Amino acid sequence: MSSVTAEKGNGQVSVKKKSQLADVWKRLCRNKTALLGLVIVILLVLIGILSPIIFDYETQVIKTDYSSTLQPPSAAHPFGTDELGRDILIRTLYATSTSLSIGVVTVVVALAVGLVLGSAAGYFGGKVDMIIMRIMDIFLAIPGTLLAICIVASLGNSITNLVIAQAVSAIPKFARVVRGAVMTVRDSEYVEAARAIGAKDTTIIFHDVLPNSLAPIIVQTTLEVATVILSIAGLSFIGLGIPAPRPEWGAMLSASRSYIRDYSYMCMFPGLAIMITILSLNLLGDGLRDALDPRLR
Amino acid sequence: MSEDVKKDLTAEIKDLVIEFRTDYGVVQALNGLELEIERGKTLGLVGETGAGKTTTGLSLLRLIPNPPGVIVSGSIKLDGKDILSMSEKEMQDIRGKTVAMIFQDPMTSLDPVMTVEQQIAEVIKLHEEGGQAEALKRAREMLELVGIPGSRGGEYPHQFSGGMKQRVVIAMALACNPELLIADEPTTALDVTIQAQVLEMMKGLREKYNTSMLMITHDLGIVAEICDKVSVIYAGRVIEHGTLEDIFKNTRHPYTEGLFNSLPNLEDRQAELKPIKGLMPDPSNLPKGCAFCPRCDYAMEICKTQKPDRTYRNDTHYVECHLYNKDNIQEGKVKSR
């Protein structure tokens, strides 16, 4: 086998050198499932952006219509209507924007904090590392879902608090990944070189260390968006998530429980929406991992 | 010509073509390889990294990973029997018993979660009579034989140094008295002092058991020390073959010559080191003519378009190069134009 890889390696040498990004892109495109994930994610983002524009929140998304409650799927309502006569298709689509935006915002917040903490811990090491990571350990000692539940329960369920709760449970994960990545590049030659020419610590971290630790961080980010969306759905399902009447998949599923026997279609579409979203993000994340680090394949 | 002479061959490979079919294209690993290993003798297989040496070794065990490796054509015979037509079960009986292999990197060649004596006993139990206890006893004897106290048999590979691990691998390979031992760069990963010890040990063991051996290496020093015959392999094909004397004293192929020239000469340290220019050709895109042509100082027009035929200098020595024909083969190297 080693001979095969060696030969493969040789084969690649003759290929013209391309920028790293283009290379990653090429490898990603080669991976059909990852590409499928990417296409679905792009579609979902489009749905997320367009549905608040296309559908009027007041009249189409949350307006109740008692004359058409609990209608099974039909031409007028392809996914049927819910117990308040609202169109499930519109609500499912609209919820995409809620879930995706919260997912992305949360991950951005968690990433920002995690980057700072993780790179500080990884770069400086010693006491800084110990203190930061011990605190992170405390957060990691509580299963993420439970920590988020506690925070939302305490602060009340608003979108802001939801973001805070999810971010708090995600920060330690990012801090860990960043720390690990930073530590591997910290002692590499180009960082030593930067240090030798007298660059400041922050400059080194942000200009030399982090860009070279991107691969695991990007992968973690993609996968974490999926985790957060799943987690928000879970919180909403137990009534600690997005406050009604704003549509959210988990909350829609929770509402469908009472109608599961006679109106089982109600519990299908929001669930499918979650699954497709998570599936595509996972496919993309896996694909990115493989594309960014071909050794892992 | 040589067909007429009846040789006692342990292994014989004829016109072997092996391809690796990957996403990146089809790689021609072996390209009509021919090989003969005489009983009790040692054949050196010399070439650069990526020339197909390990593939050749693995093909004798029929262990080419498939996918992506595919044996396209050719034959591999052990003791005159074609192994390509054998069942998997028959092959399992051959592996470790008739043919054993020592791998390049002792660090990764041992299962990290099994004691070394168990790993040796495993092969003994598979191929010899007797139970677990007897196999373990034999395993410890084998360890002693390669210079490791039998009492350390209960330890795990991570508790051994690199040289000792390679001894374990050798003990494992020799445990069932194989007829053919394939040693794939057995000393490359080791320190120089350890290299000598291991080589010395292998030599001793080979003589003791009269084992045939295929010594895969890129180190001409090892070849000189241990081999009876030498095959020089380039891009999946033997381009020059002969006895030690044929190759060392009557070098014909420009590539073989290049290999010698890239060695430092102790007697004349002023002499210029002449590494072979360039790299191995992309095995997924081999030149139409002679594979060595792009790197050859003597390349002619014909080299670019046509594959060279085999030319014999004597019964034991042949070369594949357009520089030579029946008439000029005895004269030696054609001077550069």
Place this chain on the structure above:
Amino acid sequence: MIKFIIKRLVALIPVLLGVTLLVFFILDLAPGDPAKTILGEQARPEDIAALREEMGLNDPFIVRYGRYMFDLVQGDLGTSYKTRDPVGEEVWARLPNTITLALTSTVVAIVLALPLGIIAAIKQNTLFDGISMFISLLGISMPVFWMGLLLILFFSVKLGWFPVAGADQGIRSLVLPSVALGFMHMAAIARTTRSSMLETIRQDYIRTVRAKGLPERDIITDHALRNALIPTTTVIGLQIGQMLGGSVLTESVFAWPGIGRYMIQSIQGRDIPSVMGCIIVFAIGFALINLLVDLIYGFIDPRIKAQYK
């Protein structure tokens, strides 16, 4: 080994201290008066005041935390605001249910995942591989509560094979929650098993074993699997940890009377000592699982075992 376990358990103490402080602080941020919540809409101010005094709610944060920790050190998880019973008892009564569910789901997950992952790896790029990896992908993408709803819809509502909720019908009650919770983790474990098997099968030592003439079956069981189990064990450990979080949702879907559901009820009732108790039990469970995983490592991997001495 014992020394190692003790060392790990001692190292757990500061983490748990941190956990209690963190959770106590978070829960203290909660608006609303627990006394009011308990006494309800019709309560009179004097009753609320009396109850607040009785529950010690009027003391400053640090006093309450100190008192809580003082009791905790003595093994007392405090008194539930809602039932006025020791939280320890409440949690203890529900713990077996949660452990049962976690264990059966783990068993479901492992028993399904290992063969699936192994066969998928051996038969890489075949139809079997494709199908099992697709199922696994679905598994990690399906929210456990949706899975639960679908199982209820199909097996309870449509077919009537299993009860829709509760834990009072023995094994019959246990099947659907275990499958729902186990499926998700099965998926993650199967994926890891497959990839670590693939990774292992490509290792040099597997080639060595092949060269010995060992039959493929034995190569898989005696060598590849044992090595592949090392990363798989990590993931199994992580998954059991996540299962604790997932059990909250599963218990909620199936009305399973475990700690997860108790925690949700306690949160809704602002029953802070009970929530604290649940979190502490979860954190301890989480830590013990990690310890167990580390010990199993040692069992599988002699290189790690050496470090335990």
Place this chain on the structure above:
Amino acid sequence: MKKRTLRVFATAMVLSLAASLFMGCSSGNNQGSPESTQAAGGSTETAAGGSGGSAASGKDTLIIVTANETPSVTTNMHNAVAGDYLNKMTHNCLFYMDENMAVQPDLVESYENPSDTEWVFKLKQGVKFHNGEEMKAADVKASLELCKESPDVSLYGTSTGTIEVIDDYTVKITTDGPQSGLLIDLCHHGNAIIPADLIESGHDFNKEPIGTGPYKLTAWNKGESLEFEAFSDYFKGEPPIKKVIWKIIPEGSSRTMALEAGEADLIVEVENNDISRLADNSKVTVFNEGSTSHNFMMINNEKAPFDNINFRRAIASAIDKNAIIQVALNGAGTVADSMVPDCFPGTTNEGAPTFDVEKAKAYFAESGLNAADCGFAIICSDDTKLRVGQVIQSCLKENLGIDVTLESMDLATYLDVTATGDYQAALGGYTSNSLLSYAQGVYHSASINASNKTRTNEPEIDALIEKIQATVDQAENEKIVTEFNLKINDLCPQVPLYMRNNVRAYNSGLAGFNLNAGGNTYYDWMSWN
């Protein structure tokens, strides 16, 4: 080699072994006592009998499914409806409320009312507690006094004044001024009679709730179920149904399915959308009648625009209450217009605003307010309330042009802000067993900062409430109630929405099912056909 293979799978083996160990442990814990093991067997039996359609003769277990687990079964330690249901099985009070909400003597043989403030109760003789002791006057005194000092229920201990033991079977209560609500308070589980010596010795009633009731608690599997066994020495005779199991199933449709499958015999909280489905089921009987639960939109009368009486009347007239009943209760309720529950003697709907868009507009014009300035937020603390809120939202927008926002809030915060008056409007309700306690709780100025969330502060109203309290004579009392009702309807301090129905669904094989408007069911009256 085999040995090694074994070791490979050892991990899995250890895990499954551990699993079986723990499972063994858990079942041991769950079953706790031998009684409960039998009960579990009994439940399987009933399941078979129930699904067979014909109620099995020999059936002696009643399985009740409920959404909520009681926080406590100790009579003085909770004021939860879920706990009240259970206390009424294990305990008796001096009085009870019959199916028509009339007060009837329970542990009392007879009583006299020598003056407005003096009550002499003759106790029944030979009444046994579950521990075999006889219930005597000292137990009554100790129980009623315990109620006074327990924050959860002390509300029901205010009317009882001074309690004296005259002899073993005679108790005298001297009230603090005339108390018309005394007998009703004595029906509350907070005043249930428990043994004095156990109170004294600090007995854990939550473990072993000893009372005089028809059933004894045999097991409480936390989060799962409570099991009861008939008390053979019950003073009214051993109940026909020997075992009662309360199963906690929080999820509504799961409860319905359990009943349909025969896994349960009685649902306490019937999912609204399942009512019609259950009604169509021949094996199931649905009970669906009015209750005392009065639900309304509370408005903070201290804040503008709710300080304007015509504005209050305007919004009270602008809301389509029938739509709300459809949305919130799937029809299982009746429209409430009166400011108090109209199920008590003397109450009236007269003068209360009704849904009438024209009138609403007229009131609004009269208020002199501008719709644009009248926007407010309604706090909705659960899903049902949110749905109701959405109806109100669209009604006010459509009929009066007022913009209303909905504010989602958890229960604890909602209780907090509404009690302190830091809100504009909120959806809520009040359930009471008597008009007096309703009026005291919702409209008396003494309840401001507590349950008087509209912050009604009218001396005239306070005086009327006090008069109702002090008028012991029934006919006289009713007259004052009517006077009070008219006054409060005119004042319109809140926006009444609906009276929730009490809905139960049960196995048709069950005889003697009973339920009064206050939600009380007496299980010892029931039997299997």
